[in-house]
């Protein structure tokens with residue numbers, strides 16, 4: 001298995017486990033409260049897992065290109081230019097992800113000083129989801145760029161000659 | 163900076179960036195040039211979204227919708243409604259509206275309802291020949307009913323801010339919710355007849371048919387009822403209800419219908435993660451932009467310009483409601499309620515309006531804004547999950563928007579439809 | 591002006607907290623002859639408490655309005671300020687948070703967290719118990735699921751009352767109380783009236799287990815660049831505005847209790863000795879006995 005596909009596999013498994021964990025913990029909290037023995041730490045752990053669910057899921061959606069967009073220009077452009085537009089999209093997103101990931105690391109530093117009150121889990125465990133998601137999506141971007149550059153040479157060469 | 167942000171947003175959308183990235187780009191200028199804000203605060207705003215407990219309802223209902231689809235619950239529900247209302251035109255579309263009314267009692271959030279029904283009913287509807295735009299429109303707009311039927315998170319938030327009785331507000335939402343239900347069903351009936359949707363079996367079903375398919379769909383039909391009962395008797399809260407639907411769907415799918423296998427579960431999980439990622443990233447990025455809009459004091463400036471326009475109470479109310487329609491189109495619902503209530507309510511109360519009346523209208527209108535361009539989480543959700551283009555969505559959903567606006571106009575001009583029930587039950 | 595300070599809270603313009611902020615603004619701006627400007631943001635315009643604390647820590651010129659329990663994550667002994675049955679009333683709390691002992695704690699807090707304390711005498715009233723059953727002794731509370739915020743000191747307070755502490759998001763309390771997912775809530779008068787809990791609870795028992803005292807903190811990055819004469823003015827203004835605000839709260843609380851009665855709640859007193867005994871054990875279990883003794887030494891001394 002290539003590095004990229006094992007990364008994708010690991011991400012899918014971890015994300016599924018985390019989502020299942022959120023559902024299980026919230027159900028557990030409901031039942032125990034009903035029975036009169038509520039778990040006081042569950043809410044905190046759930047919120048940490050919820051952050052991971054959201055951001056890992058964002059990366060999965062990004063890999064599947066299911067983030068919602070408006071394909072207005074792409075439909076209008078002649079087929080030759082579409083590849084170029086896709087390349088531009090990926091590059092702009094990569095830049096945004098790098099900047100956000102970088103700024104996100106600053107916030108991780110701030111968040112690391114704050115322990116969650118009951119469990120003592122550092123808030124950086126939540127904050128770090130942003131740079132991690134940026135990194136994962138950035139890798140997908142690079143993968144897409146490489147694929148775009150490799151696909152039918154004629155598109156690219158047409159561009160340069162015409 | 164806000165202007166530059168808007169420009170960047172439009173540019174990003176046009177070149178085809180995902181909406182979430184366009185939202186991020188729109189808030190970049192304010193953060194990168196702001197005189198006082200450390201840039202990392204943008205990240206803090208993102209992280210804060212993932213710490214909001216009520217928002218967890220969204221992933222829950224998405225996963226529930228996918229599990230119900232994979233476990234045969236959805237299929238049985240669709241079969242049963244086909245037998246029951248298949249002779250009627252627009253049957254499945256009507257199911258979507260009724261289901262929103264029922265789920266309104268549990269799912270406090272319109273987006274959660276939209277997301278679940280996109281998976282539960284969207285696919286079958288498109289397969290049965292409903293146009294994509296119409297399908298998306300009916301699912302998105304019927305979910306607004308959930309914002310009026312108690313417990314509505316929006317109404318509770320309004321009650322706290324406006325300092326009016328939450329109990330009264332929740333009661334006040336019921337009749338408007340029913341009015342919206344009837345209005346949407348009426349339009350759906352007419353539209354479906356014109357376009358020939360549904361109505362596959364010409365003959366009326368026999369009691370035998372109804373019994374057989376009803377029996378097959380029994381556990382599917384019980385799920386909103388069991389939820390409603392569990393909620394009413396204090397077993398779970400509105401957010402926890404979402405987790406409970408999942409457990410219910412798992413148990414029924416695996417042990418009663420025995421259609422749910424590990425492989426179905428795996429694909430339901432992966433499909434859900436992809437849906438959740440799409441929706442949550444939009445909400446996360448919209449939260450950052452919402453903060454920027456507040457920092458630039460855009461709503462305050464606009465609202466104060468509006469406040470001086472008229473002395474006539476009815477005209478003032480309509481102007482303010484019109485403003486809310488526009489504000490709802492752009493900003494996220496909770497932000498709107500938090501910011502605009504303190505600005506508008508005093509003006510209206512001074513002119514003799516009942517805050518309960520205004521509250522119900524405000525919360526519903528603001529929630530509806532989530533279904534309209536240019537920015538709307540509900541719209542992005544349904545379009546993203548059903549792969550509907552914005553063009554088709556606008557075409558299919560605009561009639562629903564107009565129906566809803568007429569219903570609001572009626573409720574604005576006849577305050578009694580809102581205030582009668584709470585005044586009857588709890589006194590003036 | 592040369593410096594700007596932003597202060598915000600989730601309350602509305604009419605709330606004593608925002609009135610206190612406006613007083614603070616007036617005092618700082620006159621005291622520094624306009625060199626430091628204070629901008630007040632009501633209605634959660636800048637974000638919630640945690641947002642503002644993060645912003646301050648990240649270096650923004652933002653002041654956060656916070657209770658002691660949040661700060662206890664950084665310096666555990668801060669928790670004693672919010673622990674059950676430590677202060678009998680506002681005057682005791684004010685006496686402690688004006689003492690040298692308290693300001694040495696504030697220095698330790700700065701070391702640990704980067705938060706600089708401006709004042710910690712902003713009173714929000716006593717926390718009391720709300721239920722739908724009549725409470726005549728601690729035994730009546732046993733087995734009730736009582737909603738408390740999720741921090742160790744709050745949880746201990748819930749146990750002190752005899753209930754089973756249950757964490758729940760503030761936004762869900764109203765319907766959870768109404769439908770019976772929880773049996774009890776504890777809150778200060780303004781919180782009860784602001785969130786209209788009197789609509790979903792029949793009884794208020796004056797347990798007064800916590801005298802809710804809050805304060806204002808800023809981040810050290812911003813604070814350290816201020817000239818020291820400005821720092822003195824800002825601190826003194828924060829303390830003075832805190833007393834002004836606390837008087838307003840005490841006045842407002844009387845009206846709030848009247849509002850609760852008008853809305854059909856039954857308010858009753860209860861013998862506190864049993865609660866106080868348990869509180870002492872809870873404080874010991876939290877490892878706050880030494881902090882408790884320090885506080886009482888200051889309060890009881892002259």
Ligand code: NA
Pocket residue numbers: 258259261262279300301302304305
């Ligand atoms: Na619906």
Ligand code: NA
Pocket residue numbers: 490491492493531532533534535536537538539
């Ligand atoms: Na919109």
